[in-house]
Amino acid sequence: MSEQVAFQHIEKSSLIGQRIKKPDAPAKAIGKTRYINDMVLPQMLYGKILHAGRPHAEIIDIDISAASSLPGVHLVITAKDIPDLKLGFVKDNAPLKDKVRCERDEVAAVAAESEAIAAEAIKLIRVTYKDLPGVFSAEDGLKDGAPVIQERFPDNKSLKFEFHHGDLAGAEAGSDIVLDDVFNVHYVTHCCMGTSCAIADFDHNGKLTIYSQTQYPYNYKMDLAPALGIDPGDIRVIQPPTGGSFGAKLDVYPFEPVAAILAQKTGRPVKILFDRQEEFINSPTRQPARIHLRSGCTKDGILTFRAADVLMDNGAYTSWGPTVPVIMMRTTSGHYRVPVVDFTGQAVYSNNAYAGSFRGYGNVQMTYATAQHMDMLAEKLDMDPIEFRLKNAQKSGETTPQKSFLRECALAECLTTAADAADYVAKLKKYTDERSEEGRYKRGIGLASSIHNAGGAKIHKSDGCGTILKMDDYARVTVITGASEIGQGIDAVIGQIVSEELGVPPEHVTLVNNDSDLGPWDVGVHASRTTFIAGNGARRAAIKAKEQILAAASKQANVSAEELDLRGGYVVQDKDGAVVTRLDKMLRQMHFQPEPDVVMVSDYYEPNSEPEGRDHISDHSAAYAHAVHIAEVVVDTFTGEVKLEKITMAQDVGRVINRMGLEAQMEGGVAFGIGFALSEEMLFEQGRLKNPNFRDYKVPTAPEMPEIEMHFIESDCAEGPYGAKGIAELPTIVIAPAIANAVYNATGIRFFNPPMTPEKVARAIWEKTQQ
Amino acid sequence: MSEIEQYLAPENLASALEVMAAGAVTLVAGGTDLTPQINEGRRSYAPTLINIRHIEGLSGISAPDGHIRIGCLTTVSEIRQSDLLTTAAPILCEAANHFASEQIRNAATIGGNICNASPAGDMIIPLLVLGARVELASWKDGGVVVRQVALKDFFTGPGRTVRRDDELLTAVIFARPAENFIGYFRKSGPRPALEISTVSLGIGGNLTDGRFSDVRVAFGAVGPTPMRGKNTEAALEGKILTPDVIQAAVVAARKDVTPIDDIRATEWYRNHLVAVFTEELLQNVCQN
Incomplete structure (x- = not known):
């Protein structure tokens, strides 16, 4: 009884938005984790x-x-x-x-x-x-008499994706400004710390x-x-x-x-x-692309159209790489309000490496182009760059030409929050003015934004996830989920969600998700979907378990189930938190009664979205989110070195679930983006990779990480768990064009061909001085 | 990978040299260059592998009669943290600061960095600026014999030196710089850590009333070996560093170097950086 007195009333509290430790972090930090790479079977x-x-x-x-x-x-x-x-x-x-x-x-x-x-x-x-004789570019693969790579495809043409919406000729005629540029987005690869491994x-x-x-x-x-x-x-x-993994x-x-x-x-x-050299040569790359983008707007700063002609080097075989137009076209049609859209993406076989999926999946490539065009249009218009973007920013309730329904759209809030925090408009003008002054080091500031699916992406007929949840006689919870843990943190998030619903500590939740004979179906970790989909599934399963427990408690305590709650390991009265009974005791009583019962529930959560479809006109995700990054750089105009000093980001996360995991995803995304923007590049010569090692393939190191100021916009997604949206890919997507826009602000030079290596930047600056 | 038939870890110099006199050996100290070269198939092991790390007396930094002597087993970290060098030859500590990463600095030895004879060897550039000599020991007629070679004459090509296979580089020695010696080191690369120099440059000399004398200039990664810049030195020797003198030195530096295109940089960029760094380091000297 004394225990009950001590906890007589338990107030309602919430773990959502708190910092939850990743359960496997200590074992990884001290080297105890046995990775697949370490495994030896008899x-x-x-x-x-x-x-x-x-x-x-x-x-x-x-x-x-x-x-x-x-x-x-x-x-x-x-x-x-x-x-x-x-x-x-x-x-x-x-x-x-x-x-x-x-x-x-x-x-x-x-x-x-x-x-x-x-x-x-x-x-x-x-x-x-x-x-x-070989084919070493998409352009060469299309030439008459080009060597045939795959006999089934005699013209070397692989996958093709198209989306056309509206009267392009009319929109062009009605444009006061039209931009026409070609962006060449390069080969990079995932560089997973654990090299590829399988044991059969x-x-x-x-x-x-x-x-x-x-x-x-x-x-x-x-x-x-x-x-x-x-x-x-x-x-x-x-x-x-x-x-x-990151898509690899x-x-x-x-x-x-x-x-x-x-x-x-x-x-x-x-x-x-694989050893590291094998990993570089024999694992997938990010899909490279030549993006011919045309964008138009009126003199009042209203976007009139976007036309994108994307040519992709398919490499010798077809994995996920050449399917990235599925997302590229959503960016083309949905990154700001674009009334007329013309998109074609064609992949061409070659004797080069072939691409797989990679965090950001097409959007990294496309946003590099669209976000620079937004910057260029703002400059041509001589309009306040935030005002220009706000004029074209979609609002909640709008639908894109591809029928992405933006139920909660926080783009405008992301723009103003980031711009105000970084003092973007004033700095942009100041650095533009300073560009023509003497001096070796030039400062620049650049803003980029994008949209990404944030509620899964229904590329298969089902985008769902199964969950099985059981509780034992000691009130410990086991969750068997279809969702995989590849380092991204669903282990912490599911523990947090289940503990939120069942009133048990997160460390009392065991996750089982590494065996396909045990787990129910899931489509996989991709498309920023796992917290949204598996999180919803875990929550729904936990709610079912809670209902079962409260029904039993209601019978026993003679109180209606609606008046009860689970908190801190107890069944309590919802209104004042008065303790009714201990949860473990309740579970044992359910188990050892004349009509015994144990808590074992299951759920299959299917997000409210539509299959992608051949015409690409569908609401293919249950939610969409925006992010804005502002990069501040210092360019050494002599050596061409770009130092990224600060990133100010504002991202619509729907609702923060695990703040620590969210921040880590942002930091990881920025690290990927910096490498893509500034230093990483697979150098091919006649189909052979010339830099299959970390000495010459330059991933960013810790000292290159900038200060990151994070602003999380909570738009409260109706469909997401507790209002959350998927978050993991956007930080990788928007940083590179933000850096490119900042380098332009510093130097007056546009870099259409990333990465912006010191040599490339120095050469461009030198060539400009020679003109 | 060829087979290692014998592994030895001698504790004194004589026994190591005796084995080296008898036939082909591979020497290992820090192993930070050897291991990747073996793994990449660019080198193979000789039948005898000698770990020289346990040989007594080959480690440490001392200052005998007006000289600085750095034993071949001294690690780059030890150089970086040396109070003696921070005072007497900070240009060496500066180069050590930019050398690879903490883990590699803890293992890599000065002797290894010199004998690896990379055109981009980071520690070699400041040693050339300091006018260093290397000490080579070998076994002859039942005893240890030692000769010294000026570091500027030590390198004959990428990965090649005048060291004979039976010789061990035991130390690097240079005269303690004068009180008015000023030296600067600069390397390039997009990353602040773990970077192979695309260009490195060292300039040092004695500065008296604005006049620069006993000037030594060294370049890395712009020719087949790390090298002294004779034209640049001549352009600077005895001069007051006026803007015209600095520009003349920049022109001379471009004449000194013979860079090539490779995976890390083009000839154009290396030439460009040589000019940028020459001017930058001379401005540093001026501002001193």
Whole structure:
């Protein structure tokens, strides 16, 4: 009884918006976490792949005799040893190749007792190639007589996406200003700390268990099975802790079926783990693009049209990369109020690397163009740059030409909040005036904004997520969710949401989400969707559990369930928090009564959105959000070095859930954006990557991170959990054009071809002085 | 990867040199250059791998009779934190500040950085400005023999030096700079850490009443070896650093260097940075 006296009344409190620690952080910080890269299974063999190392060639002969007879080698396979089964978005890829179409092409594979033996065996494989002339750009791929890369596509044309809305000719005629520019957005890659890895293990019934870094375990089975000739139902996906994904693991790539084939044929578990150089050459890139953008407006500053002609280098095979126009066109049509839209995106096969999905997914590329055009239009109009943007900013309740319904639209608030906080308009004018003055170092300020889906993206027929929730006799909660944890923080968020509803501490919630045999279906971690979709699912499941408990408590206490609540581990009276009974005791009573019951609930949450559709006219996300970044830079006009001093951001997050996780996502997004804007670039020469290492592929280091001032706009999304929207991609999307606009403000030079490396900036400044 | 047949970790110099006299060896100290070169297939191990880290007497910074002596095993971190060098030759500490990252500085040795003979070797530039010599020890007729070579004559090409395979670089030595010595180091690269220089530059000399003398200029990453800038030195020697003299030095510097295009920068940018840095460092000297 004394305990009850101590907690006689428990006030209502909320965890939403608080700072919740990521449950796996301490183990990661002290090195205790066992990543997939660290895993060793009993009797495990080490697989290794021979990559072609040349961009385009016929394979005349492969001599595996020396490799096969090396002691410790169990198996050497080539394309001849496996069925002709395909994988990839248009089934143009294979686990092992009979023809070389790009540098990374998988030509042979070995399974051996150790990594060293496998590496030695790879060296002993003798391949006779006949090199073929190659295609090394989308433009070259379209030329008459260009070498054909994929026999099924004799004109080298891969995917094409179009969206047309309104009278383009009329809109152009009605424009007082028309901009016409070509932006070339470059190759970058994810640089996950954990390099690609898969461990495949068949049981004696022919069922495959694959330990994988995948971020979409359920559809992964569907994509992997055809390459193996087995039923997707015979694949179990286990997701050990992974060192980052960022979109790189949203598809099946050849090393995964290769590991499975080696395991199937040797009857032993097989692990394939890339070293860093392999990771650079053999994992997906961000989709590069040549964006020919035309934008128009009236002299009053009203946008009249946008026309975007996007040409993409498809590379040799088709993964998610060339599908990015699906998002690019939403940006073209929805980044500000654009009455007339003309969008075409065409991918062309080449002998270059091929792209996958990557945080920001097309929007990083498109916003680099649209946000600079907004800046350029404001300057041409000689109009207050915020006033110009506000004139064209959509408001709540508007619908874009593609029928994205902006139920809660906080673009105007994002613009004014960021601009006021950074004193943007005054600084912009001051730095413009200072541009012509003497001096080596020039300051600049730049603003960019964009829109992104913030309530999932219904690219499949369902964009839902399943949740199973159970409570034990000690009031501990287990949540089995379809949502994967790839470092982004859904573990903390689900714990927080469930504890909010059930009145238990977050550390009393255990998350199970790493085994496809246990978890219910989910479409994967992508599209900034997990907090929104899985968070809603977890909340709905928790509410069902709560209703079940309160119904039981209501019977026992003879009070209506509506008058009860769960707080601090107790069942309480909702109105004053008076304790009714302890939660664990209540659960045991439910369990051990004449009609026993335990708390076990499930939920399948399907967001209120429409499938993308072939015509791309659909409300494909249950919410949309905007972000504005303002970058302040100092340019060394002699060396060309751009120092990013500060980012002021305002983003519509709907509602803050885990403030710590939200801030970390913003910081991570900024780091990605800085690399894309200023230093990261995969340098290809005739299809070969020249900088497959961290020495020459320059990811930003800690000292390059600027001060970041964050303003979170809470628009209270009707559909999101507690009002939250998806948040993770926008910070990566808007920073690069903000930096480009700032560099323009400092130097008067537009950079249409990122990254803005010191040499590129110095050269442009020098060339300007020579004119 | 070729097989290592023998691994040795000698504790005294004589036994290391004796093994080196007998046949091909690979030396390892910090391993920060060796390991990536092996991994990238640019180098292979000799049958005998000698870890020289345990050899007594090869580490540390001392100041014998008007000179500074830095043992070959001294790490870049030790140089960076040395009170003696901060006072006597801050240009070395400045270069150490910009060397790779904390972890690499803790492992990388001065002897390794010199013997790796990268045209972009960051510690070599200030040592050239300080007029350093290296001490090379070998085993002959049952005893240790030592010779000294001026650092400016040590390098013969990228990764190549006059050091014979049986010689160990034991120390780098330079005369303690005069009280009125001023030296500056500058390197470029888009990142403040973990950056291979696209251009590095060091300028030093004695400044008396505005007049610059005993001038030494060294360039990195703009030729096959780290090198002294003879034309630049001549343009500056004995001069008061007027704007005209500085411009003449910039012109001379462009003559001294022979950069190439590579993955890190074009010839144009390297030439451009040589001019920018030469002027910048001379302005620093003026403002001193």
